[in-house]
Structures are given as structure tokens and as C-alpha cells.
Amino acid sequence: MTAVPAGAEYGYLGPAGTFTEAALLQVLPEDAVARPMPSVDAALAAVRSGDLAAAVVPIENSVEGGVSATLDALANGSALRVTREMLVPVTFVLAARAGTALADVRRVASHPHGWAQCRGWVGSHLPEAVYVPALSTAGAAEGLAVDPDAPYDAALCAPLAAQRFGLSVLATDVGDNAAAVTRFVLVQRPGAVAAPTGADKTSLVVFQRDDHPGGLLEMLEQFATRGINLSRIESRPTGESLGQYCFSIDCEGHIGEARVGEALMGLHRTCREVRWLGSYPRADAKAITVTVSTTDQAFGDAGDWLTRLRSGEA
Numbered sequence: 001m002t003a004v005p006a007g008a009e010y011g012y013l014g015p016a017g018t019f020t021e022a023a024l025l026q027v028l029p030e031d032a033v034a035r036p037m038p039s040v041d042a043a044l045a046a047v048r049s050g051d052l053a054a055a056v057v058p059i060e061n062s063v064e065g066g067v068s069a070t071l072d073a074l075a076n077g078s079a080l081r082v083t084r085e086m087l088v089p090v091t092f093v094l095a096a097r098a099g100t101a102l103a104d105v106r107r108v109a110s111h112p113h114g115w116a117q118c119r120g121w122v123g124s125h126l127p128e129a130v131y132v133p134a135l136s137t138a139g140a141a142e143g144l145a146v147d148p149d150a151p152y153d154a155a156l157c158a159p160l161a162a163q164r165f166g167l168s169v170l171a172t173d174v175g176d177n178a179a180a181v182t183r184f185v186l187v188q189r190p191g192a193v194a195a196p197t198g199a200d201k202t203s204l205v206v207f208q209r210d211d212h213p214g215g216l217l218e219m220l221e222q223f224a225t226r227g228i229n230l231s232r233i234e235s236r237p238t239g240e241s242l243g244q245y246c247f248s249i250d251c252e253g254h255i256g257e258a259r260v261g262e263a264l265m266g267l268h269r270t271c272r273e274v275r276w277l278g279s280y281p282r283a284d285a286k287a288i289t290v291t292v293s294t295t296d297q298a299f300g301d302a303g304d305w306l307t308r309l310r311s312g313e314a
């Protein structure tokens with residue numbers, strides 16, 4: 001594990017028992033301390049201010065898609081860098097205080113992404129139940145344990161959270177998709193850039209100059225002509241006015257590789273703003289296939305050829 005100053009604090013979307021804590025435990029350096037944070041915004045603000053050395057936040061779920069709070073916090077404010085990604089399979093239980101029966105459950109709390117992944121099960125087993133939003137799945141479980149006036153009777157959370165808060169499990173595997181996975185990122189302040197591993201991902205946010213026909217296609221061409229595969233692209237409102245969007249993108253490759261560097265330069269030339277969020281090893285460590293014409297060697301050779309022509313060589 002990475003060496004960090006003893007006691008360095010790594011924040012995560014808390015409380016203890018969230019899926020985010022499970023993601024953090026995959027990368028927490030030996031000497032570091034985990035600190036639960038009340039929200040994604042609070043965790044990233046504390047990294048920006050220097051109060052935390054790093055934070056782990058959810059970014060994407062295989063069923064519900066992007067986590068808007070994370071995408072927006074990374075796209076705005078002072079620069080942050082994603083330095084790792086982690087995948088966590090998500091399985092949910094319906095947990096309640098001891099003595100509560102399934103038939104007693106009228107209101108169910110969870111994180112919006114948790115609710116979205118269990119909506120089908122709740123619809124068929126508790127058709128009358130009303131959803132109560134919580135800041136995290138474990139936060140919903142904790143509420144039942146510590147607050148006698150919690151405005152709900154049951155929580156959709158990880159089995160570990162139910163155990164940690166002494167709740168009884170009314171039903172297991174209540175997620176609608178048994179293969180659901182959430183992707184998390186480790187976020188730090190900008191610093192030294194780790195070298196490419198051959199199995200990397202790059203994240204960025206692109207703000208286009210203006211709205212015109214083919215604008216999105218022009219942006220995508222910067223990747224396509226350099227043989228770069230995108231693994232996620234979504235538009236997010238910039239908040240400036242209705243219809244103003246930026247694009248949150250993950251692509252294969254590392255900023256230290258020629259084809260990715262060239263694509264970033266192309267975007268920089270043609271777009272209003274390009275925010276590079278980082279290049280980091282893929283969680284699945286799957287090596288990237290690069291076409292012969294877009295290897296570093298191919299870009300290097302082409303550059304040498306141009307230099308020879310410019311120098312007047314025959």
C-alpha cells in the first residue's frame with residue numbers, strides 16, 4: 001500500500017457500513033485513518049481545504065448510472081485528481097428494529113441510488129411503502145438505531161450496516177439486479193502524476209465553446225481519430241442556464257500516452273474548458289488494446305518524420 005504520513009485522514013461517505021467504506025478499505029494505506037463524512041460534498045470540500053489527505057466517493061452504478069453529487073463536485077470548484085478507482089458489488093437487505101415485521105413497514109429509507117436498485121422488490125413486496133431519502137444506505141440504518149423518532153420503519157442497506165447497527169434483517173438480496181456493481185474513486189489534491197501502467201483510465205470534464213450542429217460529434221472525433229475508447233460519457237447541466245451542459249467523460253488510456261495527450265490537446269484547442277480529473281489504473285487491471293497506428297511509437301515516428309521534412313531533409 002502507498003506510504004502516507006502516519007495518521008493521514010482518508011474521508012469517505014459515511015457512516016461506517018456504507019458501500020463507500022467497503023471501497024475505501026480496498027485502498028486505505030496502513031498508516032492512514034478512515035474518517036466518515038456526512039456527504040460527498042463535505043468529503044470533497046475537506047480534500048480541497050487540506051483537512052483530509054484524500055476521500056473515497058461513489059461515481060457510477062451499473063444499474064442507476066452516474067452519481068450526480070460526485071460528478072458535479074468534481075466538475076466545479078478548485079481542481080481535484082482521481083488517483084484510483086475501486087469496484088464494489090452491491091447487495092442489499094431490508095433492515096428494521098427488532099420486533100418490526102415486514103407487514104409493519106410503511107416507510108423505507110435509503111440513499112437514492114440504493115432505492116433505485118431495490119424499487120422493483122419494494123414495489124412487489126411492499127406496494128404501499130413510501131420512500132424516504134437518506135444521505136447514505138448506512139445513514140438510513142443508523143437512523144433506526146439511534147433515533148426513536150426516525151421518520152421511517154426500515155432501511156435498504158448493506159448486510160454489514162444492518163449488523164453494525166444491531167438491526168434485524170427482514171429480507172435479504174432485495175436488489176433488483178444481483179450483478180449490481182458500484183464504482184468508487186479515490187480523490188486527492190493535484191500532485192505528482194503516476195506513470196502509465198498500460199491498463200489505465202482517464203477522466204475529464206469538457207465544456208464546449210458554443211452550441212452548434214455537430215458540436216458533440218467534433219468532440220468525439222478527438223477520441224475516435226486517436227483510437228481511444230470511451231467507457232462513460234454523460235452530460236450534466238452547468239447550472240449557467242437551461243440547455244447549458246458539460247460532458248463528463250471516462251476514456252481508456254493515460255495522459256502520459258501520446259494518443260491521450262494529443263486528444264486532450266485537440267479538446268483544449270476546440271473547447272471552452274477541459275478539466276482533466278486524472279489518469280489512474282483501471283480497477284479490473286485489463287490491459288488496453290492500442291491499434292498500431294496510435295501507439296506512442298507511431299506518434300513518435302510521425303513526429304520525427306515531420307521534423308525531418310521541416311529541416312529540409314530529402
Ligand SMILES: O=C(O)C(=O)C[C@]1(C(=O)O)C=C[C@@H](O)C=C1
Nearest residue numbers: 018019020058111113136137182
Ligand atoms: O450509501 C452508501 O452506502 C453508499 O456508499 C453510496 C451509494 C451510491 O452513491 O451509489 C453506493 C453504492 C450503492 O450503489 C448505493 C449507494
